[in-house]
Amino acid sequence: MDIRKAGEFGFIEYIKEHFDVPEGALGIGDDCAILPSAEGELIYSTDMLLEGVHFLRTAASPEDIGWKSLAVNLSDIAAMGGVPVATFLSIALPEEAQGEWAERFISGYAELSRMFNVPLLGGDTTSSLRDVAINVGVLGCAPYGKSARRSGAVAGHSIYVTGNLGSSAGGLQAILKGWEITPEVSSLISSHMKPMPRLSEGQALLETGLIGAMMDVSDGIASDLRHILKASGIGASVDLDSLPMADELRSVCLKYGQDAHKLAASGGEDYELLFTAPREIENLLDFPVYRIGEIVPGDSLIWMWDGNAMDLDIKGFNHF
């Protein structure tokens, strides 16, 4: 196995082969691991964020990095329809980040913790030679046997997202390319820096009892939806022209000659929920959801535009 050839998902497959998963548990391969317990299902997610790979200390405020470190994990709990119970923070700090930077990081992490009333109950602190390294783990719970997995999509289900796609990718472009900070650009950057985990939406979706498959949009729907299709053994047709996009994304893309639809389809880190369900779910929700396509027989992901299949190979974001 060579990750440089096998990729991140090849490495994950290699790891899976080396460990047995106990009866009733769900291991590597979904948004959270699942462990049955007396009072329901325990669910757990963890994410590592490294300076220079996932964020730049020169481009993001410490508060935003603290917020996002937690947000991406709470989003995984949301993707199962779960409730977060406790979080755990490991952080390695080089000397120059051991004063104000550390305080402000904790402040951003604590702000989001309070918003969802989820306590930080443990972790690890250490120095590092050069770069900040962060790992957050979140423990949550869900009703027994009911947490939403990636494997439940069936032909005939519609495919939905809970909000705009591409804004985070637009914000990242703005930072990398140094676009002028207008109110529109600022709004995109904020989507990138301070994503909001869709916890109440995830729980409400689970309560309908109608969810087929669900996950959060972390690598972009082009990549994320393929995980659902693979886990469910099914295909999908997605209408590119129906992807919900913020007006700010459309206008900024127009100004800088970017393809907003491509950003919406391939851009990661929106942390909206992506799910499949029969259309009747639309009548049961008190928040908007956006129908972007449907689950179809087969194993392909077909991109449609104005009712016609397109010859497109849109890729998502890979962390290796």
Added chain:
Amino acid sequence: MDIRKAGEFGFIEYIKEHFDVPEGALGIGDDCAILPSAEGELIYSTDMLLEGVHFLRTAASPEDIGWKSLAVNLSDIAAMGGVPVATFLSIALPEEAQGEWAERFISGYAELSRMFNVPLLGGDTTSSLRDVAINVGVLGCAPYGKSARRSGAVAGHSIYVTGNLGSSAGGLQAILKGWEITPEVSSLISSHMKPMPRLSEGQALLETGLIGAMMDVSDGIASDLRHILKASGIGASVDLDSLPMADELRSVCLKYGQDAHKLAASGGEDYELLFTAPREIENLLDFPVYRIGEIVPGDSLIWMWDGNAMDLDIKGFNHF
């Protein structure tokens, strides 16, 4: 707050002040966090290991680093008297470690996992710019209201450890100073590289119902015992000449002019269990424990030698 002045424990205090702990739970400050659940107590521990800070890729085999990353966390579960249920591995790899190094790391981690039959159920994988970064989380369980904490030491209890102290510190000295690899030195290096978590011992100790306080020896008893004293609001007297030491440590220290007793008192990473209990516990165990002192009124840690109090200020290992 400035960690460079406040130290690791000052930073941890700062974090604690920013988060509420729910009724019935135990947050930051013990070997594991504790969450009450319907079937007992959930316990959780996490540790971050960084190349250049906690290990050198040039000095340790990938298998040993994999083993130790898991061992230090299982040791925290052992310190509560708990049973490990699942582990979670986050790993960041620079390009040159994405082939054989990664495979061999997983092999060492899997070997210890199999030994204690604890599954790896999730994690995160990513690339890194330069250094390997590892974070392991372990979820475990213990009987409701019974997991061993640091806060239960009372005057009159004896203080015990489950095995030799100082061997790991001796092994680290051997590596750092390039001592000749004799069988004795090799044995010390092995203690440093492949510590054995005392899981069955921790569970057996808990089952006696006699444990006052318990923790694992990670920073050296000089530091670790002070945590027990602070959490319990009590003092201790420790007989330096009663610290159990491997013959290999004594002979290697003699050869290189090192103070074996100081290594045993201040050297970290032995991952033996350190606990307090009435002496009757000695009759209830089918494995050896070593009495090293007793809990006494007050709040001081007094070092004794041959029955006389010594004027010593022995410090443990600090990760900042």
